Amino acid sequence: MPAEAGPRPEVATGRDVVVSVLGFARTLRHAGTAASPDRVAAMLSAVAHLDVLDPAAVYWAGRLTLCGSPDDLGRYDAAFTAWFSGEVPRARTAVVPARQRVVRSAPLETGSGSPDGEEPSDLATRASGAELLRHRDVGELTAAERDQLRRLFALLAPPTPMRPSRRRRPAPHGSVHLGRTVRGALRDGGEVTRLVHHRARPRPRRVVLLIDVSGSMTPYADALLRFAHAAVRARPASTEVFTIGTRLTRVTRELRLRDPDRALAAGGQAIPDWSGGTRIGEVLKAFLDRWGQRGTARGAVVVVCSDGWERGGAELLGEQMARLRRLAHAVVWVNPHKGRPGYEPRAAGMVAALPSVDAFVSGHSLAAFEELVDVIEHVPATRRRPGRPQQEETGACGRTPSSSSLASSGRASGRRQRGSVG
Amino acid sequence: MRTGGARARWTAAGRWDAAAVNQFTDPAGVAAALEATGYLPDEGLATAAYLALALHRPLFLEGEAGVGKTALAHALAEVTGRPLYRLQCYEGLEASSALYDWDFGRQLLHLRAAEAAGTATDPAALEAGLYDRRFLLARPLLQALEDSPAVLLIDEVDRADDEFEAFLLEVLSDFTITIPELGTVRAQTPPLVLLTSNRTREVHDALKRRCLYHWLEHPDFAREVAILRRRLPEVTETLARQVARATARLRTLDLLKPPGVAEAMDWAGALHALGARELDPDTAARTLGAVLKYREDGDRVRAFEPGVLFGAG
Numbered sequence: 001m002p003a004e005a006g007p008r009p010e011v012a013t014g015r016d017v018v019v020s021v022l023g024f025a026r027t028l029r030h031a032g033t034a035a036s037p038d039r040v041a042a043m044l045s046a047v048a049h050l051d052v053l054d055p056a057a058v059y060w061a062g063r064l065t066l067c068g069s070p071d072d073l074g075r076y077d078a079a080f081t082a083w084f085s086g087e088v089p090r091a092r093t094a095v096v097p098a099r100q101r102v103v104r105s106a107p108l109e110t111g112s113g114s115p116d117g118e119e120p121s122d123l124a125t126r127a128s129g130a131e132l133l134r135h136r137d138v139g140e141l142t143a144a145e146r147d148q149l150r151r152l153f154a155l156l157a158p159p160t161p162m163r164p165s166r167r168r169r170p171a172p173h174g175s176v177h178l179g180r181t182v183r184g185a186l187r188d189g190g191e192v193t194r195l196v197h198h199r200a201r202p203r204p205r206r207v208v209l210l211i212d213v214s215g216s217m218t219p220y221a222d223a224l225l226r227f228a229h230a231a232v233r234a235r236p237a238s239t240e241v242f243t244i245g246t247r248l249t250r251v252t253r254e255l256r257l258r259d260p261d262r263a264l265a266a267g268g269q270a271i272p273d274w275s276g277g278t279r280i281g282e283v284l285k286a287f288l289d290r291w292g293q294r295g296t297a298r299g300a301v302v303v304v305c306s307d308g309w310e311r312g313g314a315e316l317l318g319e320q321m322a323r324l325r326r327l328a329h330a331v332v333w334v335n336p337h338k339g340r341p342g343y344e345p346r347a348a349g350m351v352a353a354l355p356s357v358d359a360f361v362s363g364h365s366l367a368a369f370e371e372l373v374d375v376i377e378h379v380p381a382t383r384r385r386p387g388r389p390q391q392e393e394t395g396a397c398g399r400t401p402s403s404s405s406l407a408s409s410g411r412a413s414g415r416r417q418r419g420s421v422g
Numbered sequence: 423m424r425t426g427g428a429r430a431r432w433t434a435a436g437r438w439d440a441a442a443v444n445q446f447t448d449p450a451g452v453a454a455a456l457e458a459t460g461y462l463p464d465e466g467l468a469t470a471a472y473l474a475l476a477l478h479r480p481l482f483l484e485g486e487a488g489v490g491k492t493a494l495a496h497a498l499a500e501v502t503g504r505p506l507y508r509l510q511c512y513e514g515l516e517a518s519s520a521l522y523d524w525d526f527g528r529q530l531l532h533l534r535a536a537e538a539a540g541t542a543t544d545p546a547a548l549e550a551g552l553y554d555r556r557f558l559l560a561r562p563l564l565q566a567l568e569d570s571p572a573v574l575l576i577d578e579v580d581r582a583d584d585e586f587e588a589f590l591l592e593v594l595s596d597f598t599i600t601i602p603e604l605g606t607v608r609a610q611t612p613p614l615v616l617l618t619s620n621r622t623r624e625v626h627d628a629l630k631r632r633c634l635y636h637w638l639e640h641p642d643f644a645r646e647v648a649i650l651r652r653r654l655p656e657v658t659e660t661l662a663r664q665v666a667r668a669t670a671r672l673r674t675l676d677l678l679k680p681p682g683v684a685e686a687m688d689w690a691g692a693l694h695a696l697g698a699r700e701l702d703p704d705t706a707a708r709t710l711g712a713v714l715k716y717r718e719d720g721d722r723v724r725a726f727e728p729g730v731l732f733g734a735g
Binding site: 038051 | 465469484533580585592624629630634636714
């Protein structure tokens with residue numbers, strides 16, 4: 001680039017650097033990294049302090065200013081090679097239309113309802129329809145019924161388990177707040193007339209949802225993601241959502257969009273392994289390595305939504321579940337098949353996972369989701385004996401907390417439903 | 423304002439003198455200076471440190487535990503001859519323990535003393551006297567701005583909560599702290615700020631955008647040997663090479679906690695303390711607790727043929 005400069009080389013070089021850096025930033029944005037204008041400005045000032053003709057210096061100037069997480073580094077390297085070796089910037093490989101994917105997740109025509117979804121005429125039938133829908137299996141609904149259920153989902157009160165925090169707030173009892181007490185005393189001429197107290201304020205506990213989007217879960221994935229959307233919208237800061245299948249995908253960011261359909265479309269676009277196979281054990285390990293052990297799972301309520309069909313080895317799943325349980329406050333497993341009469345946990349993965357599960361619930365109908373809300377909010381962490389490794393407890397289902405202790409759903413469901421449909 | 427005098431004194435700051443701020447002219451200079459203190463940076467890290475000094479931008483360091491994030495701050499403080507102020511973050515960290523606090527006990531005493539001496543006639547003057555600099559307790563962030571130029575280490579910022587990040591934004595963007603009763607404190611020379619994170623939580627973009635971002639990798643073999651030799655001169659060359667090689671192999675094993683440089687140093691130190699001059703499988707097995715911090719990792723490593731991991735080859 002600078003070699004082509006004519007009579008005024010230094011000016012031309014300066015301009016070439018700006019043009020080149022801007023082009024590079026555009027390449028990087030195409031590659032999916034947020035190289036915002038202020039970051040680009042930072043790169044330009046960094047380059048100004050270094051040797052422009054040294055490729056390594058330019059590389060580091062860009063990497064230090066344009067990247068913001070380890071995920072960006074691979075993309076940065078690829079874009080750097082592409083741009084500075086003279087290749088043309090290309091757009092990201094064509095994205096499959098997202099909506100299509102979400103629709104594919106709900107291909108349900110097996111139900112018995114009317115396919116056109118005739119609107120019930122009066123309010124009474126609407127209400128009773130809603131009541132019926134609440135207990136129907138999500139996997140067997142018609143498109144019209146699903147649509148109605150979607151509106152019901154919007155009314156679901158999302159779960160917010162609480163934990164004590166180290167932040168304090170004014171309270172009638174508790175320890176004395178020295179600063180405020182003295183400030184009050186100063187008002188009264190230095191006489192301490194009143195002690196001001198404060199105490200720990202509860203904060204929402206983190207909720208992590210791991211949703212299986214493999215082929216066997218297809219009928220339920222849409223409903224589960226809607227549930228996740230409701231949870232993320234209610235507590236954006238303390239909710240994390242990942243999808244599991246053949247790989248791990250974080251969809252928290254996508255689900256923060258307000259409109260559920262748009263959020264799900266964005267989520268569908270982000271998930272590369274929709275309706276694929278399942279390797280829960282491996283993916284769970286990836287989650288724990290990359291996020292869980294660092295803190296995402298620590299002290300959180302972790303909800304695994306899966307049918308437990310595992311292509312990989314069940315031992316790995318059992319091992320990783322034990323690891324998850326040591327990190328998490330409580331582990332909830334949601335299996336839509338549990339709602340079927342006569343269900344027994346027979347899938348090898350399910351059997352391996354159950355010893356490390358604090359609550360085992362079904363997630364096949366809206367009523368079941370209401371129960372799930374209640375479980376997430378109040379799940380008691382069945383405390384483990386200290387010092388004994390979990391793997392030695394091979395008693396499979398013997399220790400499994402049955403849902404009977406948790407099934408206060410009948411009581412809870414009425415309360416959770418705010419208002420009627422319409 | 424009643425604190426007019428103090429305010430004028432505190433905000434009287436001219437433009438930053440670039441030459442006084444940064445004594446280095448290129449990244450190689452920083453690298454050489456760091457090496458002289460015993461910290462061996464690679465090219466990327468030296469560039470990052472140089473740019474942090476030249477651009478007055480905070481440096482945001484991420485990487486596995488034990489790759490030398492905190493050690494870099496100590497080394498940079500030594501290199502630049504600046505005092506180091508360290509703020510360890512934790513959940514619930516508040517302005518009163520990070521920025522400043524008023525010494526309430528002394529304020530009350532001051533009031534009583536004024537009363538006893540009978541000088542408490544003018545309430546306004548008395549109150550103004552209460553919010554004087556001498557009753558202010560400076561915490562690390564304020565200390566780093568007052569004792570300028572300084573190195574400020576904000577360690578494990580991911581452990582603090584969102585509320586705290588909001589405090590940091592003002593401090594890191596213009597290096598000022600506003601104390602309502604007293605005025606605005608501004609650093610004469612911007613401090614060299616290092617933030618470290620272990621990624622237990624995603625730090626907010628608004629904070630990251632103000633920083634240079636650097637991801638620290640484990641050092642390569644030659645560099646790790648050099649670090650071990652430099653930090654532990656009493657350890658033999660053979661032992662250092664063997665420990666570095668074994669540590670590198672352990673990192674490929676997909677462990678729960680792959681050992682960092684810090685663990686390699688602990689290990690070499692432990693082996694030396696036992697009188698080992700070379701790494702043999704038996705001593706290695708006995709000192710494994712210095713490198714591996716999970717029972718599962720220990721089991722996994724012991725399952726291997728001893729020669730495979732700790733052999734001289």
